[in-house]
Amino acid sequence: MSIEKQLNEAFKHNESSLQCPPSLDSRIIAEYDKAVMARRRSVTMFKKRPLPKVVMIALVFVLLCGFAYGSKLLMSDSTSKLSYEIYSNKAFHFSDETIEMARSKLSEVKSRLELGETAVVYLPELSKDYPLFAVENPTYVDDLQQWQSIIAEQGVIENVPRTIFNGLYHFKGGTEGNPFYASINISQKELIEEMKAESKNNTNNEPVWRIVNDAKIPDVSLYSQVYQAENGETIHLSWQIYSDWTFKVESYLSSEEQYEEVNVEGKKAHYIKNNQALLAKDGLLQILTWMVEKNGDSIIYSLESDSPGITKERLVEIFKSMN
């Protein structure tokens, strides 16, 4: 039998046995309802946007396929709505020179942005297939009450502390997003082609970049508050709030990054030390993360710092003081 005939018959043969599982129906209908609601909300709220755009600092979302390949599971944690896994992957190891070059391009682009603007920078030295990295020039709200009311208007009931760690660190400002990683949600294929072509004609090694608009990630609320001590050390308290839906979050560390699970009086947290952070001041970023389920939301809390004087022990002490 010719292969063409075999194919025809195989497809026909499978037709009756391959049907949409009934278990999907409720999910699809729920997503339709949600999309319709979101559309209505965006129409009614368009005219009364509560605030000037409060933007996150430099976040770096990359779009990489096949991350899972070669990855080693370091930890797995979950709440009823959120499953959180951390893997290490050798694919994310770069030479110091490569990282420095990327950091300097990001920093240069950032310096050219107006307050509140976001850009993507073409960095093929970090990933040939998915070379777009985001950087932002964030707007911080430095008045605590104003910031608290801003997030309250967005439905966030978290209390923003005036100080943390027994008054050692004071609130300096709050912003949407996170200064050290994350968030653009744009279709990248065409943009990559365009920037690749521009990069080929770029002989003086200038960064290739574009301003992007409305690239916020749907369905996840990200906020960050910065606290400063008198000696200038800073700690960022950030929240990733997951509501309405069930999420699976997979984090991939380079094999060079240090990961450790921390248990304090029966409470679990995850410590990460990254010496190649693209958007941290000197490339060093320490993070202590834990998960909480509150009022039906799943929240990932993080204490983050790029101050060299901060130690893991200090982050753990702050975590203790907050729990």
Next chain:
Amino acid sequence: MKNTDWSPWLIRMSQGDKEAFQTIYEQTKDHTYRLIYYLSSSKEDVADIVSEVYIELLKSAHKYKPEQPFSSWFNGLIVRQVRSWKRKNWRLYRIVEKVKLFTDLTVDRRAEIELSSVSNQMELYPILRKLPLKAREIIVLKYYQDYTFEDIAVLLDIPLGTVKSRHFYALKQMRRQFELIDDRKESENYVY
């Protein structure tokens, strides 16, 4: 998929009429599911892409022109969603994160189990999956949807010659895979 005039349903659906959406969904879901199953690189992604397709249908319904066959238009939308699926899995580099949206993990797991029991019965799928997406699209549209090369060229917006060369390449690859399976089966029958 029935040869119906879908325009009124699509208009009602995009105005938020849930009943209209359910009607469209019921009429198209098996076809959508199968087409995505054949086109996607990973069976684990099928349920997610089906969901993306219906959200995209809601967004794009106003672009449908009644003079064109709904099935071709809808198939084009499905093909584009499968292609862009990986692009939409945004991930974070810091650490790098990807966040995947599930309405209900239990439901998804159940769907996966159902899917794997079906796929175990099929020899076609693993062979199909070994093809690059561009070649797979041609095979699925030609032999599952019975499209002509000309139809496929229009739907994928590529030259007819490209369709034919991808088809030639795809058949060659599949032939080789089928032969390997036959050889394996024969060798399993040997008694030493």
